[in-house]
Amino acid sequence: MKVFSVVGYTKSGKTTTIESIIRELKKRRYSVGTVKDIHYEQFEMDTEGSNTHRHKQAGAELITARGFHETDILFQERLGIHRIASFYDVDYLILEGVSDSIVPKIVTADKVSDIEEKWDDTTFLISGKIADVMDDYKGYEAISAIKNVSRLVDIIEEKTFELLPDYDEACCNACGYSCRELCKRILKGQKKRQDCVIGQGHITLKINGQVITMVPFVQKILKNAILGVVGELEGYTSNGTITIDMQNDKYD
Structure with a gap:
């Protein structure tokens, strides 16, 4: 699932840009979901x-209202x-x-x-009202979602990708970079x-069916702990597959 964000001030063309992107993605037979951040303290x-x-x-x-x-x-x-x-x-x-x-961002502005x-350094495109009066900004294309949504979505297809873990660099930099730098x-x-x-x-660790991401250090600890026990059992082979399905039941 590719993820990207559209950010910009109110009345910069943000929602209009997203509407056009959704229509074009649907036209290309992609499924689309959205998340709206509401910057209003009293919102409920x-x-x-x-x-x-x-x-x-x-x-x-x-609470669920059906x-x-x-x-x-x-x-x-x-x-x-x-x-x-994870719900999408x-x-x-x-x-x-x-x-x-830490996701690729489109900035809308007037x-x-x-x-x-x-x-910021995760921005890859400019859109919104300002794209009507300029074609680029610091080498990045400025594209109107109304006039040229096809080109805009071409770039989205090319540039966007699955969510990065967003771990603290002190916790994991196994790729050699922070998640932001890698993005x-x-x-x-x-x-x-x-x-x-x-x-x-x-x-692969799943809790209630949901895959839990683990940094390499935690994967190594879990692997060594499992192998330390399972490795002594009859039937264990070093090149085999180990499957553990544990119910977290509580006993008196």
């Missing part, structure tokens, strides 16, 4: 006095992008207004100073997404 999807709000007030930690045409799941916390992305199974996940994750303020180099064509070693190990 639920309304005071509703039945689901009463559930929340009573102490429910996860209607005839949609199902809304309400978490009582702000989830990280990696946790949110689409070809492209578009983030609107999300700037705190003046150059807005580009400067939103720009930057992928966008410049100097590295590939496959250069991230996370997920390429020989151990």
Whole structure:
């Protein structure tokens, strides 16, 4: 699943750009999901006095409202992008207004100073209203999603990639770079997404069906612990496959 973010100030053409991108991706037969970051401290999807709000007030930690045409799941916390992305199974996940994750970014703007303020080293494209009056910015294309969405999505197909783990460099730099630096180099064509070693190990850990990513150091600890026990059992072979399905039951 490829992930990218579209960031920009209000009325810069951000949502219009995303709408055009979605339509073009769907035209190309991709499945698409979106995440909208809402920068409003008092925002709540639920309304005071509703039945689901009463559930929340009573102490429910996860609430689901199921209607005839949609199902809304309400978490009582702000989830990280990696946790949110785990609920999606689409070809492209578009983030609107999300700037705190290491993903390729499109900056929308209506003046150059807005580009400067939103720009960082993970930006790969300019769009929005300013693309009507300029063709590039510091060597990066400025493309109108209304006038030339085909070209814009061509670049999205070329540049975007699956989420990087976003680990602290002190925790993992097995590829030789921080996750942000690797993202930057992928966008410049100097590295590939496959250069991230996370997920390429020989151990897969799932908790409640969800794959848990592990840095190489943790994979090594888990592997050695398992082999230390299993290696002494009859039937063990060094080139075999080991499968462990453990139920986390509680006993008195």
